[in-house]
């Protein structure tokens with residue numbers, strides 16, 4: 001198909017899941033440095049796989065999550081980041097994920113779920129996350145779950161390549 005030159009992507013997930021770290025890894029202009037919690041949202045623009053990407057890095061803190069849906073119009077793709085070590089809040093992450101999936105503005109938007117922090121010993125495996133999040137029940141939507149270590153950058157390129165290919 002015809003690939004869009006400009007795509008609009010939103011990056012969501014609970015606070016501390018690693019969204020800003022992941023987006024900084026993708027943006028060649030950013031140097032490696034620790035990130036602060038995002039307040040509200042920040043916008044990053046960069047080119048990847050010959051595609052001009054505009055990525056909205058949304059704050060994951062509870063008091064800002066209502067803002068996510070303000071960005072659902074004309075979205076090409078969604079990245080949902082999960083802290084794979086945060087088993088205590090996995091059900092909160094699942095609720096937020098399904099709030100997105102149920103929203104009519106993004107009912108057919110491809111979604112890339114990143115099982116982040118896989119470098120840590122207590123990380124839940126990608127297979128177990130897939131089961132816990134009931135992803136196999138998502139019939140009518142393009143989805144993929146990719147394991148990442150955002151500190152090293154492992155998996156991020158693979159995930160973004162899948163999302164770029166899905167955005168046609």
Ligand code: GTP
Nearest residue numbers: 015016017018019020021037038060117149150151
């Ligand atoms: P908010 O802006 O509050 O929504 O958080 P965020 O999702 O943008 O998370 P952020 O990128 O700020 O990362 C939170 C913390 O997790 C930071 O201390 C990161 O260094 C750390 N972190 C992110 N990704 C990984 C990872 O893959 N492995 C490990 N070990 N730590 C990570």
